[in-house]
Amino acid sequence: MWxxxxxxxxxxxxxxxxxxxxxxxxxxxxxxxxxAIETDDKTLLNEVCELEKAGxxxxxxxxxxxxxxxxxxxxxxxxxxxxxxxxxxxxxxxxVAIDYVRLVxxxxxxxxxxxxxxxxxxxxxxxxxxxxxxxxxxxxxxxKTIKIRVREREVDAIKHEIYRKxxxxxxxxxxxxxxxxxxxxxxxxxxDIIEDAADLIQxxxxxxx
Amino acid sequence: xxxxxxxxLIAFSIGSNDTSNAFGVSIGSGVLTFRRAILLLGIFVTFxxxxxxxxxxxxxxxxxxxTALIAIALFTSAFVIVFSNWRGFPVSSHQAIVGSLVGAxxxxxxxxLDLLSSIVISWIASPITALFIAILIYSALExxxxxxxxxxxxxxxxxxxxxxxxxxxxxxxxxxxxxALGPVVSSGHLNATIAALLGSASLFAGAVLLSGRVVETVxxxxxxxxxxxxxxxxxxxxxxxxxxxxxxxxxxTTYCIIGSVAGVGMLKGLTSVRLHLIKKIMASWVITPxxxxxxxxxxxxxxxx
Numbered sequence: 001m002w003x004x005x006x007x008x009x010x011x012x013x014x015x016x017x018x019x020x021x022x023x024x025x026x027x028x029x030x031x032x033x034x035x036a037i038e039t040d041d042k043t044l045l046n047e048v049c050e051l052e053k054a055g056x057x058x059x060x061x062x063x064x065x066x067x068x069x070x071x072x073x074x075x076x077x078x079x080x081x082x083x084x085x086x087x088x089x090x091x092x093x094x095x096v097a098i099d100y101v102r103l104v105x106x107x108x109x110x111x112x113x114x115x116x117x118x119x120x121x122x123x124x125x126x127x128x129x130x131x132x133x134x135x136x137x138x139x140x141x142x143x144k145t146i147k148i149r150v151r152e153r154e155v156d157a158i159k160h161e162i163y164r165k166x167x168x169x170x171x172x173x174x175x176x177x178x179x180x181x182x183x184x185x186x187x188x189x190x191x192d193i194i195e196d197a198a199d200l201i202q203x204x205x206x207x208x209x
Numbered sequence: 210x211x212x213x214x215x216x217x218l219i220a221f222s223i224g225s226n227d228t229s230n231a232f233g234v235s236i237g238s239g240v241l242t243f244r245r246a247i248l249l250l251g252i253f254v255t256f257x258x259x260x261x262x263x264x265x266x267x268x269x270x271x272x273x274x275x276t277a278l279i280a281i282a283l284f285t286s287a288f289v290i291v292f293s294n295w296r297g298f299p300v301s302s303h304q305a306i307v308g309s310l311v312g313a314x315x316x317x318x319x320x321x322l323d324l325l326s327s328i329v330i331s332w333i334a335s336p337i338t339a340l341f342i343a344i345l346i347y348s349a350l351e352x353x354x355x356x357x358x359x360x361x362x363x364x365x366x367x368x369x370x371x372x373x374x375x376x377x378x379x380x381x382x383x384x385x386x387x388x389a390l391g392p393v394v395s396s397g398h399l400n401a402t403i404a405a406l407l408g409s410a411s412l413f414a415g416a417v418l419l420s421g422r423v424v425e426t427v428x429x430x431x432x433x434x435x436x437x438x439x440x441x442x443x444x445x446x447x448x449x450x451x452x453x454x455x456x457x458x459x460x461x462t463t464y465c466i467i468g469s470v471a472g473v474g475m476l477k478g479l480t481s482v483r484l485h486l487i488k489k490i491m492a493s494w495v496i497t498p499x500x501x502x503x504x505x506x507x508x509x510x511x512x513x514x
Contacts, residue, residue: 016360072240072363072436136360208354208362208437 011070015062015079016136022058022086023132025051027125029093030190034118037100037111045097055090059083078204085197089125092190099183104176107169113162117155117187124151124194131201141205145198155191159184212276213398213407215283219389220408222290223302224250224415227385230446230462231378235370240436249371250378251413257382258405263457264387269395271307271324272314278509279392282309285504286389289497300497301461303388304332308501310392315502316509331458335449336468343445343469344476350441369440376447380462384450386412388459438473445469464494 029051036044062083066076106114124147131144162184171177231253232246241249274282286305293300307328314320354362382405390404399407446465453460467490 012360012364072367074436075363134358136358138358205359208359208366 011065011068015065015070018058018062018065019079019083019086019132020129022055022062022083023125023129025055025058026086026089026093026194027122027129029090030118030122030125033093033097033100034115034122036097037118038115042101045101048093048097052090052094055087059087072208075204075207078200078207082197082200082204085193085200089190089193089197092186092193096183096186096190099179099186102179103183104172104179106180107165110162110165110169113158113165114184114187117158117162117191120151120155120158121187121190121194124148124191127151128194128197128201131198135201135205141201145202148195148198152191152195155188159188162188210398211280212283212393212396213404215280215287216389216393216399216404217407217411218287219283219290219302219306220386220411221415222287223381223385223389224412225418226290226293226300226302226415227381227412227462228416230466231381232374235374235439240367240370241374246374247413247416249375250381250416251409253375253378254382254386254412255406255409257379257384258386258390258409259382259402261383261387261454262401264384264454264459265391265394265401267324267328267457268306268310268388268391268459271310271321271328271391272317273319274310274313274317274392274396276396276398277512278313278317278505279310279396279398281508282306282313282501282505283389283392285309285501285508289501293493293497300493301332301463302385303328303459303461304494304498305501306388306392307459308498309505312502312505312507313509316506328458331453331456331460332464335453335458335460336464338452339446339449339465339468340472340475342448343442343472346445347438347441347473347476350437354437366436366440370436370443373440373443373447376451377443377462377466380447380450380454381412382409384454384459385462391459438477442466442469442473445472 029048032044032047032051036042036048063080066080070076071079127144127147130139131141131148133139134141134144166180166184169180171180228247228250231250232241235241236243236246283306286302286309289305289309290300290302307325311320311322311325354365357365386405386408390399390401390408393399394401394404443466446462446469449465449469450460450462467487471487
């Protein structure tokens, strides 16, 4: 059985499959959120919460497979850290979704900028999937991780624009302001965490060289 | 009978000392568990001992000794190997055995010193050869693996570690164990095939019971090896010992693996090699044959030969 594992790498294949599912959940969650904010249909946000729950289960399964002996030990720590980081993206997307449901109002000009961020998050999540898939293929993951870094900078620029607009906005009470602030913070944090995950993929790529 | 028992004792000691050479890196990098490593060791050692006879012949013809002196030489070697293993140092069983046989041979005036000088040259040449081969393998693989996707590289390295471990296990039977069995077979105490089977069984028992500590020293102690460096070091040592085995020279896998680990360490910057540990091991390389030679030489003289 252990010879089969060694030569066929079935446990490794299972972990790779789980990672792909995990990353696909991030993409679906980003898409569901972008659609919800674009159409202001808050019912779509249920899907974000469901994907977060599924993501937790996938992370646990990845951890189990790694500790059962998938991959060389030198890679296991980084792989698990990647699973945790991907899970954190899903957690943050759920936080954004909950903040959005609680929001009293969102000015159209700010909403427009938030939609831009949400769409950039979708593109980054696709790049993240491609970067991970490149670890098992011929393409260089660096091309994808560079794209992620460039897009993260774009998100940063939009974030400053959003804050400039928000500073001028009147809020009726503390909680309205807090929820709005949390919503924006969490929305832009998604791209930061995607960038962290991309860095881990880059580290993995050089870990055996 | 005593000589055969002493040879089996050495085989047992080789098992306790040399599992580290074959699978120390694989165990250290998590490719194999200790139990699986020992099982593989047993299989490949037996295969090596049954298929190669040149080293057995070389060591057997190093000196013409009677049964008592062969037994004394082999018991002295066994003591040195077990003692070093107990202290946690990788020791060369070849040096102990050759030192003992030559010591006794000089005492009775039957040692073949020209053959001894060829063996000593092999002892010096083999770790240096392993060092350069390790550098070559590492450099070549670095270039090749940088073009291979990560997940494929990981699989390849895992399999290569296992393959190089198997080569070293084969050498352990074909060279290391053959060195211990050589005097017993050449003096006609045991048939070569029976000696190979009994020796392999004793070696396996030694690996099961006593090899844990040295596995730690070689696998992780000399330089912190990743799986890629581990393979380069191990494969270089395996190829070197195999080449010397074909020439009939009893060379130490321990020497070669330390040479190749140092080679990989040099390539990665000398700071990653624990030089104090290398010095300690080199001291044991001088002390081992000198001690074995002196003891057997004195006993040979005292016994009035």
